[in-house]
Amino acid sequence: GLEVLRTGPVACGGAPVSSTRIRTALAAGQVEEAAAMLGYGYRLHGVVVSGERKGRTMGFPTANLQLYEPLKLLPGDGVYAVDVETTGRRFRGMCNIGVRPTVGTGNHRTVETHILDFDEDIYGLDLRLTFRRKIRDERKFSSLGExxxxxxxxxxxxxxxxxW
Incomplete structure (x- = not known):
């Protein structure tokens, strides 16, 4: 037989850790709080697909992620500092989650990541994101220059x- 040891609830920030608390933190973009409760950074994993290439025209090419788990909870809309793993290497990145209100045409949420110090063709390759912290909320700008x-x-x- 197996011996079972019963433990009390695990606490974080003075309150018990629960899946509801983790989901609430993620939906609010509080990825650092979610990571503290999970014991690791929240991750998304998918394949890089072709986008509209608008980021490239502004000097910020993005890897558009099609998730392998399309029903996985996305952090709240905004811009995040992320770790990016692709082609067996790790980079810093900034990831936008949301509807791209300045350039988007609709309400379809996307996951787009600009990989710092990286300029390679990775269409069709795996990309793993680990969320570090939220930089800001997503918002609409008056121009592409802004x-x-x-x-x-x-x-x-x-x-x-x-x-890093």
């Missing part, structure tokens, strides 16, 4: 991150 300026700020913010 969006590009914000992306530059986002990149600087991602570069401040530690642990």
């Amino acid at each position: 969006l590009r300026g914000q992306l530059e700020k986002d990149k600087r913010e991602v570069m401040k991150g530690t642990g």
Whole structure:
């Protein structure tokens, strides 16, 4: 036989850890809080698919992710600092989750990641994202120039991150 040891609830931040608390934190974009409860960074995994290439025209090419688990909970809409794993290597990245209100045409949520210091064709390859922290909420900009300026700020913010 097996011996079963019963333990009390695990607490994080003064409250018991539960799947509801983890889902609530993720939906609010609180990926650091979710990671503390999970014991690891929240991850998404998928294949890189072709997009509209609008990011490339602004100097911020993105890898558009088609999830292997399409029903997996996405963190709340916004821009995140992420670890990116592809082609057996690891990079820093900034990931946008949302409807792309400045350039999008509809309400379909996407997962797009700009990989820092990376310029390779990875269409059709695996990509793994580990969420580090939220940089900002997604918002609509008045022009592509204004969006590009914000992306530059986002990149600087991602570069401040530690642990890479």
